[in-house]
Amino acid sequence: MHNAHLWHMDLLVKAELIDELAMLARADVHARRRLDRFLYENGCDGDLRQRAQRGDKAALYYLVKLLRRRGEQIAAQQVVDEIDPADQYALELATRDSS
DSSP: OHHHHHHHHHHHHHTTOHHHHHHHHTTOHHHHHHHHHHHHHTTOHHHHHHHHHTTOHHHHHHHHHHHHHTTOHHHHHHHHHHHOTTOHHHHHHHHSOOO
């Protein structure tokens, strides 16, 4: 049943039913994680930032990874400082050597 639920989240993305996925993400951790991953894969830094500012840790991590992937290390560090400077994992992601 769990795998079917995860499959359903993936199907929503494939069918481009992102609004429906976002509705489910309000109460479903799997939908939230899948939505965050979709936003990361599609370079939606603004949406990830909004979600991170509302306390979504996965969105913060994906936002930092996205900024680093774009070569924006200073922006990645700034976003951690602004949103959650106490988050050691986010800080590690932002400052990790890219090699």
